[in-house]
Amino acid sequence: EADIYQTPRYLVIGTGKKITLECSQTMGHDKMYWYQQDPGMELHLIHYSYGVNSTEKGDLSSESTVSRIRTEHFPLTLESARPSHTSQYLCASSDFRSDLMNTEAFFGQGTRLTVV
Amino acid sequence: RKEVEQDPGPFNVPEGATVAFNCTYSNSASQSFFWYRQDCRKEPKLLMSVYSSGNEDGRFTAQLNRASQYISLLIRDSKLSDSATYLCVVNSEFSSGSARQLTFGSGTQLTVLP
Numbered sequence: 001e002a003d004i005y006q007t008p009r010y011l012v013i014g015t016g017k018k019i020t021l022e023c024s025q026t027m028g029h030d031k032m033y034w035y036q037q038d039p040g041m042e043l044h045l046i047h048y049s050y051g052v053n054s055t056e057k058g059d060l061s062s063e064s065t066v067s068r069i070r071t072e073h074f075p076l077t078l079e080s081a082r083p084s085h086t087s088q089y090l091c092a093s094s095d096f097r098s099d100l101m102n103t104e105a106f107f108g109q110g111t112r113l114t115v116v
Numbered sequence: 117r118k119e120v121e122q123d124p125g126p127f128n129v130p131e132g133a134t135v136a137f138n139c140t141y142s143n144s145a146s147q148s149f150f151w152y153r154q155d156c157r158k159e160p161k162l163l164m165s166v167y168s169s170g171n172e173d174g175r176f177t178a179q180l181n182r183a184s185q186y187i188s189l190l191i192r193d194s195k196l197s198d199s200a201t202y203l204c205v206v207n208s209e210f211s212s213g214s215a216r217q218l219t220f221g222s223g224t225q226l227t228v229l230p
Contacts, residue, residue, distance in 0.1 A: 033218070042222035043160070043203070058217075090159055094218070103148070103207075105218050107159035 003027050006091050006108035013081055013115055021076045021111045023091030032074040033105070035090040036060060043090065049074055081115040088112050117142055119219045122204050126225035133194050137224050139187040139204030148207035149180055151189045153200045154223065160203055163189075194228045201225045 004025040013019055025032065034047040045058030049068040063085070064078050074093075078085055094105040122139045129135050141149075149166035164171065166178040166187055177190040187204055204221035 035220075039157075043220040045217065045219075048217060092218075104150070104162045104165070105205075107161070110159050 004091065004093055004106050004108045006089075006111050008111060009109060010112045011114070013113070015080075015082055015115055017081050019078050019081055019113070021089055021091075021113070023074045023076070023108055024072050025074075025093040025106070025108075026072060027093060027095070027106070028071065029093035029095050029106075030071065031094045031105075032068065033092040033094075034058075034064075034066060034074070034076050035092065036062065037088045037090060037110075039088070047076065081113075083115045086114050118222070119143060119208065120204055120206050120221040122202075122221040123224045125223075126227060128227045128229060129194055130229050131194060131196060133228075134190065134192050135194055135226060136191075137189045137202050137204070137226075139189075139221055141185050141187070141204075141206045141208070141219075143206070143208040144185060146185075146206045146208040149178075149187050150205040150207075150218075151176075151178060151187075152203040152205055152220070154203055155200045160220075163202070191226075194226075196228050196230060199226055199228045 007022045030051045032049045035043040036046050037043045044060035046060050046062040047066040049055045055066050064076050066076050088110050090110045091108040092105045094103045120141050151163040152160040153163045154160040164173050166180045170179045175192045179188045201223040203223045206219050
């Protein structure tokens, strides 16, 4: 089993609230990712990080922000939740080895967010 | 054009059938290739990496054709437990050119029927 954890698993929250989705991994991976996935739809990368103090936006525009102050922790924050943010958010991590191309990404179990 | 494209599916096959999934990628600089499996309402998990020489793991065979930028997954003697969405994944450059990311295809849903 992968050592990557997301909390909460499920969250129902009102419009306008600030929320932080937590993601932690104990594998010492440098790379971490946040993906957004609607039911039955594809994964979209919204944020990624190569290491401490390194964060970038992914291909899908998102109103969320991320931080990477510690290697093991990559939280995602929505300052003001809206119903359009309702989705599943998946965190992943992988090892950065330039000499090892086939590096697997490990996923957390996801957070199902519903904004009402 | 999407960076990674897969058969749209869904595939509904009887138990014991052989099923093949295809995937094409657009970035010729891509260097790593994977098949992931995602069960309904679960996170994706690595099924197998795909090597240039092709590789097999039990009933699963993965092939890579770099010239055609094409990846395939073959499942033989399919089981009910194989029912899932299969994701083609490519490790390629970020659009900024700074480093590599995993790009996921939209997935092909497989249902194995008794």
